[in-house]
Amino acid sequence: MNIIETHNLTRRFGRTEAVHALDLAVPAGSVFSLLGPNGAGKTTTIKLLMNLLRPTAGGARVLGVDARHLGESEFAQIGYVSENQQLPLWMTVRQLLDYCRPFYPTWDVALEKNLLARFALSEERKLKHLSRGMLMKAALLSSLAYRPKLLVLDEPFSGLDALVRDEFIRGVLEVSALGEWTVFVSSHDIDEVERLCDHVALIDGGRLQLSEPAEALQARFRRIEVTLPDGEARLDALPASWLGMERAGGLVRFVESRYEREATERACRERFPEAAVVAQAMTLREIFMTLARAGRDEAKGAAA
Amino acid sequence: MNLIWHLAKKDLRRMVLPVALWLAFLGLPALWLARVHVPEEVVLGDAVMSWSNVIGALLTTVSLMQVVAGAMLAGFLVLEDPAECTSALWMTRPITGWRLLAAKLLTAALLFVAAPVSVLLPAWLAAGFTMRDCAAAATDWTLAQGGMVLAALALASLAQNLTHYVTVLLGFVLVMGISMSRLPAQWLGVEVAFNGSLQFLFGALVLPLLAVVLVLQYQTRDARRGWTVVGLILVVAFAARIYWHVERGPQVPAVTGVALELPLRAGAEVRAGGSLLRVAGFTLSGRGMVSALILEERGRGSGFLRPRRSGGLSPCPFFLRENLEGVKRRLRANPTIEVAQLTIMLRVWRLVPEDDHEWPVTAVIVTKDGPEADKIP
Incomplete structure (x- = not known):
């Protein structure tokens, strides 16, 4: 079952298309990361999902309901934390929790206390006196204490220093282990998200580049290094799945985007019969950098 | 709730x-x-x-x-x-x-x-x-x-x-x-x-x-x-x-003064310590919105009486009281007045469609020199 589904989701601001025909499916119980550079359309997508913006075309379903009709009962099951969210900074942490609690029939006071202790938040401190990291934790706490079915985090790591970021991620990981929650997180910080997610989607220029389980993604991408004994190589008519081809002397490097051990070795042997071929696993960052470069090269080629 | x-x-x-x-x-x-x-x-x-x-x-x-x-x-x-x-x-x-x-x-x-x-x-x-x-x-x-x-x-x-x-x-x-x-x-x-x-x-x-x-x-x-x-x-x-060219409504007939509970009658006398405060009471309790109360005093005697007004966005008790008290004090202080004609102008509009006009109610109270009919122009 999918907690979030979008179909042809599109949003334009004047002539600018912030999100173009997005098709996403977020499985229940997953930690789903929507990744992309700044301005890729991540926040717009989340705003469309949370009914903060109306789509220009297409639509989205969240918790089985059309996102445009999300009501009290759905929002009672959604936790939303965003770097841009306006919090009542004049309140103390305690006042924020007391304010939020009556809206949620499922508010768990024991969990609230547990999270307060885990996040080391001082109840009597005003939100405006909290550091950015602590403020995000307070927002997260107020979005977790009712055990939401869906937790949406929009760029939660922006502006956080490494230590606080680490604490925040640990906090999310800890609480996601506490229940059957689906976490939907958007970020441009691939390294941080890599530790969190089990599903990943990449968006660039408002267009979805890929969406699949992180494990499968990392399994099908490999950095291939070919060492040519005689320096001779035929580099024309390469398979479309070989991206970012580079050559430096006797060394040829590229990324195989449809890696299968036997098939890749066979393809390499056909082109580089005497060469030594090494396949290395890639991080999500490396995969996304490769895809981003390939996308830009393709766009340049199309423009030319 | x-x-x-x-x-x-x-x-x-x-x-x-x-x-x-x-x-x-x-x-x-x-x-x-x-x-x-x-x-x-x-x-x-x-x-x-x-x-x-x-x-x-x-x-x-x-x-x-x-x-x-x-x-x-x-x-x-x-x-x-x-x-x-x-x-x-x-x-x-x-x-x-x-x-x-x-x-x-x-x-x-x-x-x-x-x-x-x-x-x-x-x-x-x-x-x-x-x-x-x-x-x-x-x-x-x-x-x-x-x-x-x-x-x-x-x-x-x-x-x-x-x-x-x-x-x-x-x-x-x-x-x-x-x-x-x-x-x-x-x-x-x-x-x-x-x-x-x-x-x-x-x-x-x-x-x-x-x-x-x-x-x-x-x-x-x-x-x-x-x-x-x-x-x-x-x-x-x-x-x-x-x-919007709806003209002012018909002139308010004398009976309107009664309808508005204006405690005026022909020949009413104003004396020091008289009943003017009751008029103030009326002004503030009358129906509709009283936007201003204007006291215009005209005397044949010493001629010291001057118009003053109260008004503003909210009823201002001060001016009503001071105007009326001031008249009484001046009457007390100047016994040479033979005739003082006190004109009370109430600028009133009501929030009812049939009375959708603004009109001055001018009630004339004549003192000392005899009765004169109430005038409501």
Whole structure:
């Protein structure tokens, strides 16, 4: 079952298309990361999902309901934390929790206390006196204490220093282990998200580049290094799945985007019969950098 | 209802300090005016007009500042949970637009109507208002303040932040001010009506349209619709000013004085310690909105009597009392007066369609030199 589904989701601001025909499916119980550079359309997508913006075309379903009709009962099951969210900074942490609690029939006071202790938040401190990291934790706490079915985090790591970021991620990981929650997180910080997610989607220029389980993604991408004994190589008519081809002397490097051990070795042997071929696993960052470069090269080629 | 009250309590807590300051700003001048007396030498001398003018100017300035401060606070109340943005906390919480709007209206009613009335009540009582007077004054305040608050809430619901709100408010007031003036008619070279029915028309059309803006914005969060209605309001204001030609109503017959419970009768005498305070009581408890009370005194004797007026956005007990007390004091101090003709002009408009006009009620009370018929021109 999918907690979030979008179909042809599109949003334009004047002539600018912030999100173009997005098709996403977020499985229940997953930690789903929507990744992309700044301005890729991540926040717009989340705003469309949370009914903060109306789509220009297409639509989205969240918790089985059309996102445009999300009501009290759905929002009672959604936790939303965003770097841009306006919090009542004049309140103390305690006042924020007391304010939020009556809206949620499922508010768990024991969990609230547990999270307060885990996040080391001082109840009597005003939100405006909290550091950015602590403020995000307070927002997260107020979005977790009712055990939401869906937790949406929009760029939660922006502006956080490494230590606080680490604490925040640990906090999310800890609480996601506490229940059957689906976490939907958007970020441009691939390294941080890599530790969190089990599903990943990449968006660039408002267009979805890929969406699949992180494990499968990392399994099908490999950095291939070919060492040519005689320096001779035929580099024309390469398979479309070989991206970012580079050559430096006797060394040829590229990324195989449809890696299968036997098939890749066979393809390499056909082109580089005497060469030594090494396949290395890639991080999500490396995969996304490769895809981003390939996308830009393709766009340049199309423009030319 | 519990959640509405919960939301309202949050806003009450947030607004308590600024509203307390605003209430002090309302109450202190009113209390001062209720207690101040015109010095005897001023009453009997030529300084009375300049003294009165200074007080009048001060009162007008303070009233204006009170209204501006009230409008800012009402806007601040809405912008605490803005309706025209995509980052407000309430939008991703289980809070519907209806519930939030109900909470905002409840808070506004408590902070901008109930609280000021309870603050002004001691000042009214100190000025000698009866309970009936107080109820009329409270109604007067509620109507005037309620309209202002509604406009402020509606415009703030379309604003993205406080700066945007101030800009929108200034623009709205400016355009409405121009439309209410004679300028559009002068530009177009047409004659315009200047009457109370126009006030009624504004009340009947503009206020409901502002309410529509508020409801639309909290329900759909589609500001384009709200701005369209605001545009419609401004068009209505301009058009009404130019094309609304309902003339003043028929002259008020003498019997209207009775209908208004004016305690006047032909040949009534005014003596020192007479019944003039009862007239003041009437003025404040009469039906409709009393916008001004003008006392015009004309004497054949020493000629010292001068016109003075009271008025303002809210009933000002001070001027009523001082005018009437001053007349009595002057009568006491100057026994040489043989004839004093006291004209009381009540500028009244009522919020009922068939009486949609503004008219002066001039009741003439003749003293000493014999009865003269009441005149109500």
